[in-house]
Amino acid sequence: MKLGSLMPVRSLWDEPLAALARRFPAHQFVLDPTQTLARIAEIDAILASLVDPELFKRATSLKAVFVPFTGVNHLPADFLLQRGVRVYNVHGNAESVAQCALAMALALYGRTIEYHNDLRSRRWHGFWVGGGAADEWTSIWRKRCLVVGTGAIGSTLARLLKAFECDVTGYRRRPSLEAPPNFDRIETDLGRAFEAAEIIFVTLPLTPSTRGLISRDTLLSARGKVLVNVGRGAVVDEEGLYLALRDGILRGAAIDTWYQYPQAGSKEGDPSHFPIHELPNVVISPHIAGSTAEASLAGAQQTIVNMAQWLETGSCSHEADLREMY
Numbered sequence: 001m002k003l004g005s006l007m008p009v010r011s012l013w014d015e016p017l018a019a020l021a022r023r024f025p026a027h028q029f030v031l032d033p034t035q036t037l038a039r040i041a042e043i044d045a046i047l048a049s050l051v052d053p054e055l056f057k058r059a060t061s062l063k064a065v066f067v068p069f070t071g072v073n074h075l076p077a078d079f080l081l082q083r084g085v086r087v088y089n090v091h092g093n094a095e096s097v098a099q100c101a102l103a104m105a106l107a108l109y110g111r112t113i114e115y116h117n118d119l120r121s122r123r124w125h126g127f128w129v130g131g132g133a134a135d136e137w138t139s140i141w142r143k144r145c146l147v148v149g150t151g152a153i154g155s156t157l158a159r160l161l162k163a164f165e166c167d168v169t170g171y172r173r174r175p176s177l178e179a180p181p182n183f184d185r186i187e188t189d190l191g192r193a194f195e196a197a198e199i200i201f202v203t204l205p206l207t208p209s210t211r212g213l214i215s216r217d218t219l220l221s222a223r224g225k226v227l228v229n230v231g232r233g234a235v236v237d238e239e240g241l242y243l244a245l246r247d248g249i250l251r252g253a254a255i256d257t258w259y260q261y262p263q264a265g266s267k268e269g270d271p272s273h274f275p276i277h278e279l280p281n282v283v284i285s286p287h288i289a290g291s292t293a294e295a296s297l298a299g300a301q302q303t304i305v306n307m308a309q310w311l312e313t314g315s316c317s318h319e320a321d322l323r324e325m326y
Contacts, residue, residue: 001027001311002061004036004043006051007068012296016304017047024311045310047303050074056085066307067320068299069093069290070152071232073206077322087320088306091152092298093290098156100289101201101230104254108226108283111137140164146171146197148190148214149204149231150180157201158182169193173209194218199226206232207325216240220249228254230289233272242274245281252281256289 007013014031021029030036036043040055045064053076056062065075067089075087107113115125115137125135141164147154150170158168159182170183171193179186187193190213194200200222204210211234214227219240227250229236238259244250255276262269271277277284302318310316320326 001044002030002039002042003027003045003307003311004030004039004047006033006036006046006048008033008049012300016300020304020307023308027311045307047307053079056080056083064088064310066303066310068296068303070326071205072320072322073232073325075322077325081322086316087322088303088310088316088318089320090299090302090306090318092300092302093292093295094152094156095298096292096295097153097203097230097289098160100256100285101153101157101203101228101254102160104230104256104283104285105140105199105201105226105228108228108252108254109138109140113283140166140199142166144196144198145169146187146193146200147183148193148200148202148235150183150186151203153203153230154201155180155182157203166199169197190214191218194222194225197225199228202227202229202231202235204231204235205326206234209324210235212237214240216243219244223249224251226250226252226254230256233257233259238272239274242272242276242279245276245279248281250281252283254283256285257287261287 005017017029017031030039030043040059042061043059044061045066046059046062047066049068056076056079062085065085065087067087070089070091070093072087072089080087118125125131143166145161145166146169147158148171150172154170158170161168162182168183170179170186171190172186173188175188176186202214214236216237216239219237220243222244241253245253258271259273260269260271276282306316306318
């Protein structure tokens with residue numbers, strides 16, 4: 001087998017890939033991205049993050065793609081399915097994304113950014129300046145939480161929420177006999193689950209079945225609730241989210257994943273077709289929930305395990321479903 005890497009040259013990958021090559025001397029490892037591109041037609045398996053989908057048309061010997069993160073919606077799924085190419089992903093970012101989701105919820109309820117910005121401008125809030133109820137922030141202790149998606153991120157987030165004694169409902173389409181650890185219950189009726197919750201965390205990937213799952217009607221009836229999205233932007237209806245926030249139906253939102261991104265080579269651009277980022281009741285970040293050194297290391301370690309398992313057995317337990325795009 002010939003295994004190629006299109007990962008950026010980083011010390012994070014150098015030694016693990018070299019160790020893998022030493023462990024499997026019968027296989028050929030093309031670890032330099034330039035050489036991998038030059039020899040793409042003869043590569044049997046490829047390690048890649050974000051690449052030009054057209055590249056796969058040139059990879060005529062390709063049997064497997066190893067992705068060092070969870071999402072696979074950047075891949076040409078129909079083409080890979082037609083060619084019988086298997087895709088293997090990992091969930092190394094689960095702890096970091098769950099932590100970010102909780103941190104953003106705490107910042108929103110705690111008015112952290114507002115207080116910070118005001119005090120930088122020498123404007124005080126609270127007891128010391130005779131502030132009343134309008135200056136108070138809100139605790140998340142014992143709040144009723146809904147986690148939409150009970151995979152690696154959702155399950156980790158549920159564990160963190162239990163530190164605040166929150167009541168945690170998990171939503172997934174398929175029923176289960178018992179709730180996973182740290183969930184008080186599993187709900188398969190999204191409308192009913194949404195209605196009962198105070199804080200809604202979205203941790204789902206973008207798939208044909210999750211696109212627009214949190215509908216405009218759902219958002220426009222979510223009075224007083226807080227939405228936190230660390231899954232994918234398009235899981236939540238874009239216009240409905242804007243209107244619910246603008247009109248004060250949603251109490252607030254904390255958003256890490258968006259609807260549009262800067263063009264290649266640019267670092268500027270609106271995150272939505274609507275001015276969500278200008279609203280006062282949001283905490284926003286530029287899709288960086290999983291951008292930690294710890295998540296990168298865990299993703300690399302899990303990917304190397306996947307590659308070793310594939311070389312040993314021809315398969316891998318962490319296979320992405322290209323039909324579901326997850």
